[in-house]
Amino acid sequence: MVNETRDVLVTRDLKKYFPLRRSLNPFSKAERRVVKAVDGVSISIPRGKTVAIVGESGCGKTTLARTVAQLIAPTSGEILLDGRDMSTMKRKDVYKDVQIVFQDPDSSLDPRKTIADTVGEPVRGLHGGTNRAIDERVMRSLAAVGLSEEQAYRIPKQLSGGQRQRVAIARAIAPSPKLLILDEPTSALDASVQAQILRLLIELQNEFGLSYMLITHNIAVAQYLSDVVAVMYAGHLVEYGPTKTIMARPRHPYTITLMTAAPIANPWKRNLLNIEIKGEVPSAINPPTGCRFNPRCPYVGDVCTKVDPPLEEVSPGHLVACHFKAQTADVVVERRTTSGLAAPEVGAT
Numbered sequence: 001m002v003n004e005t006r007d008v009l010v011t012r013d014l015k016k017y018f019p020l021r022r023s024l025n026p027f028s029k030a031e032r033r034v035v036k037a038v039d040g041v042s043i044s045i046p047r048g049k050t051v052a053i054v055g056e057s058g059c060g061k062t063t064l065a066r067t068v069a070q071l072i073a074p075t076s077g078e079i080l081l082d083g084r085d086m087s088t089m090k091r092k093d094v095y096k097d098v099q100i101v102f103q104d105p106d107s108s109l110d111p112r113k114t115i116a117d118t119v120g121e122p123v124r125g126l127h128g129g130t131n132r133a134i135d136e137r138v139m140r141s142l143a144a145v146g147l148s149e150e151q152a153y154r155i156p157k158q159l160s161g162g163q164r165q166r167v168a169i170a171r172a173i174a175p176s177p178k179l180l181i182l183d184e185p186t187s188a189l190d191a192s193v194q195a196q197i198l199r200l201l202i203e204l205q206n207e208f209g210l211s212y213m214l215i216t217h218n219i220a221v222a223q224y225l226s227d228v229v230a231v232m233y234a235g236h237l238v239e240y241g242p243t244k245t246i247m248a249r250p251r252h253p254y255t256i257t258l259m260t261a262a263p264i265a266n267p268w269k270r271n272l273l274n275i276e277i278k279g280e281v282p283s284a285i286n287p288p289t290g291c292r293f294n295p296r297c298p299y300v301g302d303v304c305t306k307v308d309p310p311l312e313e314v315s316p317g318h319l320v321a322c323h324f325k326a327q328t329a330d331v332v333v334e335r336r337t338t339s340g341l342a343a344p345e346v347g348a349t
């Protein structure tokens with residue numbers, strides 16, 4: 001699954017635990033508990049490709065993104081950027097190559113600054129150069145996302161939500177990164193604008209050879225944009241492999257449930273947040289023993305409550321963490337196909 005020359009980014013057994021204070025008394029000797037937000041995730045992102053991270057709310061997607069972007073330090077494990085151990089790299093060198101776009105564009109835009117200043121800021125900080133060289137880079141980035149020179153001298157509130165997300169993308173691509181982390185980049189936008197932004201992301205990937213880590217609640221968005229899908233459940237990776245394979249024949253019971261639950265007429269509205277799976281989302285502080293999906297799994301067997309299943313290959317590049325992965329090969333998932341659609345007509349993430 002790992003090819004360090006081809007892969008822009010590799011994580012190996014990456015963990016991020018958040019310590020919790022059990023008592024309001026900071027000197028309390030009570031047992032320290034932790035939230036195991038990301039618990040041993042190994043993924044690789046091939047150059048120029050998109051890996052989609054999917055899973056329900058709270059499964060650890062944003063924590064994985066923030067850890068990879070070096071916004072928070074990992075608890076343990078390795079992150080390799082172009083084969084280099086990120087922990088040995090200067091922050092500045094990481095940020096030159098890895099940029100992140102959040103769901104809410106306003107979180108990365110200063111309301112008082114012009115668009116040109118906002119987009120130029122990371123270029124100035126990371127690469128330096130003359131004002132003229134920075135301005136040229138800013139204008140190139142804005143043109144690439146479809147914004148005009150006139151719009152460069154506006155402030156964020158003088159733009160629409162979709163235009164502000166274009167600015168956030170321009171700001172992220174301006175330092176010429178290799179990897180863009182996109183954390184629900186379209187979920188705050190109107191349906192028609194979502195489709196435009198998704199098309200823009202594909203154009204930018206083709207033009208600049210960018211690699212994407214795309215976090216999405218929307219299976220149709222993952223299918224439209226990604227080459228590889230990583231399904232997370234309670235901090236673990238439970239299924240990982242080529243998008244086409246997983247969409248056609250998901251093998252982990254959680255993925256199967258996501259794909260078959262709540263059949264709806266419009267697959268672009270298949271929103272993981274709205275899919276109801278029987279049972280509670282597991283606690284990230286005290287997850288179930290054995291397989292973390294066992295309290296909700298329709299296929300559960302005795303072994304599942306005792307032994308945590310390892311992630312193992314079922315076909316080239318397709319990995320599944322389930323004791324009964326041999327049996328799930330026979331499960332036929334009846335779902336509406338999204339193939340043949342040029343772009344999502346209606347989005348709901």
Ligand SMILES: Nc1ncnc2c1ncn2[C@@H]1O[C@H](COP(=O)(O)OP(=O)(O)OP(=O)(O)O)[C@@H](O)[C@H]1O
Nearest residue numbers: 018035036037056057058059060061062063064284
């Ligand atoms: N700074 C923090 N301190 C403590 N716990 C945290 C912190 N950040 C995240 N968590 C917890 O880690 C778990 C994973 O959170 P995360 O935000 O990564 O989930 P997510 O998959 O991105 O969810 P969503 O789809 O709702 O955005 C959750 O249980 C969350 O409450």
Ligand code: SF4
Nearest residue numbers: 291294297304322323
């Ligand atoms: S290991 Fe058991 S509980 Fe977990 S997904 Fe497979 S069948 Fe379900």
Ligand SMILES: [Mg+2]
Nearest residue numbers: 061062063183
């Ligand atoms: Mg999140």
